Amino acid sequence: MTDQQRPKSVIVIFGATGDLAKRKLFPSIYRLYQNGKISEDFAVIGLARRPWTNDTFRENVEISIEETVSPATDLEEFSSHFYYQSFDVTEPSSYNGLNELLNELEGTYQTEGNRIFYLAMAPEYFGSIANNLRKYGLKETEGWTRLVIEKPFGHDLKSAKELNNQIREAFNEDQIYRIDHYLGKEMVQNIEVIRFANGIFEHLWNNRFISNIQITSSESLGVEERARYYDHSGAARDMVQNHMLQMVALLAMEPPINLTTDEIRSEKIKVLRALRNLTEDEVDENFVRGQYGPGVIRRRNVNGYREEAEELAYSQTETFVAGKVMIDNYRWAGVPFYIRTGKRLAEKATHIVVEFKDIPMNLYYEDQKKNPNLLVISIQPNEGITLFLNAKKSGHGSAAQPIQLSYNNEGVNGINTPEAYEKLLFDCMQGDTTNFTHWDEVANSWEYIDSILETWANREPDFPNYNSGSMGPDEADKLLEKDGFHWWPITDVIK
Ligand SMILES: NC(=O)C1=CN([C@@H]2O[C@H](COP(=O)(O)OP(=O)(O)OC[C@H]3O[C@@H](n4cnc5c(N)ncnc54)[C@H](OP(=O)(O)O)[C@@H]3O)[C@@H](O)[C@H]2O)C=CC1
Numbered sequence: 045m046t047d048q049q050r051p052k053s054v055i056v057i058f059g060a061t062g063d064l065a066k067r068k069l070f071p072s073i074y075r076l077y078q079n080g081k082i083s084e085d086f087a088v089i090g091l092a093r094r095p096w097t098n099d100t101f102r103e104n105v106e107i108s109i110e111e112t113v114s115p116a117t118d119l120e121e122f123s124s125h126f127y128y129q130s131f132d133v134t135e136p137s138s139y140n141g142l143n144e145l146l147n148e149l150e151g152t153y154q155t156e157g158n159r160i161f162y163l164a165m166a167p168e169y170f171g172s173i174a175n176n177l178r179k180y181g182l183k184e185t186e187g188w189t190r191l192v193i194e195k196p197f198g199h200d201l202k203s204a205k206e207l208n209n210q211i212r213e214a215f216n217e218d219q220i221y222r223i224d225h226y227l228g229k230e231m232v233q234n235i236e237v238i239r240f241a242n243g244i245f246e247h248l249w250n251n252r253f254i255s256n257i258q259i260t261s262s263e264s265l266g267v268e269e270r271a272r273y274y275d276h277s278g279a280a281r282d283m284v285q286n287h288m289l290q291m292v293a294l295l296a297m298e299p300p301i302n303l304t305t306d307e308i309r310s311e312k313i314k315v316l317r318a319l320r321n322l323t324e325d326e327v328d329e330n331f332v333r334g335q336y337g338p339g340v341i342r343r344r345n346v347n348g349y350r351e352e353a354e355e356l357a358y359s360q361t362e363t364f365v366a367g368k369v370m371i372d373n374y375r376w377a378g379v380p381f382y383i384r385t386g387k388r389l390a391e392k393a394t395h396i397v398v399e400f401k402d403i404p405m406n407l408y409y410e411d412q413k414k415n416p417n418l419l420v421i422s423i424q425p426n427e428g429i430t431l432f433l434n435a436k437k438s439g440h441g442s443a444a445q446p447i448q449l450s451y452n453n454e455g456v457n458g459i460n461t462p463e464a465y466e467k468l469l470f471d472c473m474q475g476d477t478t479n480f481t482h483w484d485e486v487a488n489s490w491e492y493i494d495s496i497l498e499t500w501a502n503r504e505p506d507f508p509n510y511n512s513g514s515m516g517p518d519e520a521d522k523l524l525e526k527d528g529f530h531w532w533p534i535t536d537v538i539k
C-alpha cells in the first residue's frame with residue numbers, strides 16, 4: 045500500500061477516557077499504524093469531561109497499548125498524533141471548540157477533510173451528538189464524514205427507531221457505521237467463504253441434510269465493572285439481539301449474487317425477516333433465561349451476580365440466554381438454530397456446530413451409537429474448522445470410529461484482542477460498510493427480541509438459577525433433549 049492509498053483522517057472519539065477506548069480503540073489504531081495501514085497523516089481527538097491535558101491523554105494511550113499489544117514500539121511518535129479536549133456533550137458550546145481544533149489539525153496533518161466521529165459513549169447521547177455535529181457544522185468538510193455508533197442501538201424496537209430517526213436527520217445511511225464487533229472476527233467473516241466457496245458444503249446446507257445448528261458464545265467473566273449498563277440490558281439485549289443473530293444470519297443467508305455490501309446485507313436482512321416471531325407460550329417453550337449464582341471457575345471461588353455490586357442485590361436481569369430459533373423459509377423450515385450465551389460459564393469460547401442428519405441405517409456401530417457428521421467453526425479463542433467424520437477403526441473388523449479433519453487458522457488472536465475493531469476501523473476508513481449492520485438488520489432483530497423480552501417482563505424469574513462455572517441452567521439442556529439433540533461440548537477442538 046503506498047502512502048497515497050492509505051486512508052487519511054482525523055478520528056474524533058467521544059468517550060475517550062472510557063473502557064472501550066482504552067481496551068479496543070487505541071490498540072486498534074496503533075496496530076493499523078504499526079502495520080502501515082493508515083497514513084502518517086492522521087490525528088485522533090479524544091473527548092470526555094475529565095480535565096485531562098494532551099500529555100495525560102497520550103500517557104494513557106501509551107499505557108493501554110503496552111497492556112494489549114506486543115511488541116509495542118515507537119509509542120511516543122504514535123501518541124504525538126493524539127489530542128485531548130475536555131468536552132461535555134450536553135454543552136452545545138463545546139462543539140464550536142471542537143470545530144476549531146479539527147480545522148487546526150487538518151492544517152497540520154494533510155487529512156483531506158476526512159472525519160470519523162466515533163461514539164464510544166452511553167447510547168442516550170448518540171442522537172444529540174449526531175444532531176449537534178450537523179448543527180455546529182462539523183459535517184461540513186471537503187472530505188468525507190462517517191459516524192461510528194457503538195451498541196446497544198436502542199433498548200427495544202421503539203427506542204431504536206427513535207434513535208435511528210434522530211441520527212438519520214443528521215447523517216445518511218451510507219455515512220452511518222453501526223458497529224457489531226463480531227462481524228470483525230476472522231472466523232465470523234469466514235462463514236460466508238466456507239459456505240459459498242465449497243461445493244461440498246453448499247449442496248448440503250439446507251433442511252434436507254442438516255438436523256440442527258448450535259451457536260454458543262460463552263464467557264467465564266462476570267459483569268466486571270459494567271454493572272450499571274449491563275443490569276439495564278441483560279444478555280438478550282447485550283449479546284443475542286446483535287452478535288448471536290448476526291451469526292444466525294450469516295449461517296442461514298442465501299448466496300448473494302455478488303460480494304457487494306448491498307447484496308450481502310440484503311440476504312442477511314431476508315433471514316432476519318424470516319425469523320419466526322414467538323407467542324408468549326412459544327417463548328416459554330423455546331427460550332430459557334438464567335442468572336449466575338456463586339460458584340467456582342478454574343479453582344477460584346467467584347461471586348453470584350447479585351453480590352457483584354450493591355445495586356444488583358435484587359436484580360432480575362438475565363445473564364444467560366438459550367433459545368431455539370426457527371427460520372421460516374424454504375431452505376430452513378424445520379431446522380432449529382439453537383443459540384446459547386452467558387456470563388460466568390465454564391469457559392470463554394465461541395463455536396458454531398453444524399450437525400448433519402444421520403445416515404438411514406448404521407452398519408458399523410454394534411451398539412448403534414450414532415456419531416453424526418459435524419462441522420465445527422471455532423471462532424475463539426482458537427480459530428479454525430473441524431469436520432467430524434467416521435472412519436474404520438484400525439485392525440480387524442469393520443467397526444468405525446469418529447475422526448477429525450482440522451484446519452487451524454494460524455492467526456490465533458486470543459481473547460479480548462483489538463483485532464476485530466482494527467479490521468472494522470480500517471473498513472470504515474475505506475468506506476466499506478459490509479461488516480456493519482444496516483438499519484433493517486437492527487430493526488428486524490429487535491422485533492424478534494422484543495417478543496421474548498415482553499413475555500419475560502410478565503413472568504417472575506426464579507434467579508439465581510445456575511452456578512458460576514457451569515454451562516447454564518438445566519433447562520437449557522432440556523431445550524435440546526426435547527428435540528432428541530444435545531449441546532456438543534464447547535471445549536476447543538482446534539489446538
Ligand atoms: N467496554 C466494552 O467492552 C464495550 C462497550 N460498548 C459500548 O461502548 C460505549 C462506551 O462504553 P464504555 O467505554 O464501556 O463506557 P465507559 O463508561 O467506560 O465510558 C464512557 C465515556 O463517556 C464519557 N462521558 C460520560 N458522560 C459524558 C458527557 N456528558 N460528555 C462527554 N463525555 C462523557 C466518560 O468520560 P468522563 O467521565 O471523563 O466524561 C467516558 O469516557 C457504550 O455504548 C457501550 O455499550 C460496546 C461493546 C463493548
Ligand SMILES: O=C1O[C@H](COP(=O)(O)O)[C@@H](O)[C@H](O)[C@H]1O
Binds near residue numbers: 225263394459460
Ligand atoms: O458486545 C459485547 O461483547 C462482549 C463479548 O465479546 P468477545 O469478543 O469477548 O466475545 C461481552 O463481554 C459484552 O458484555 C458485550 O457487550
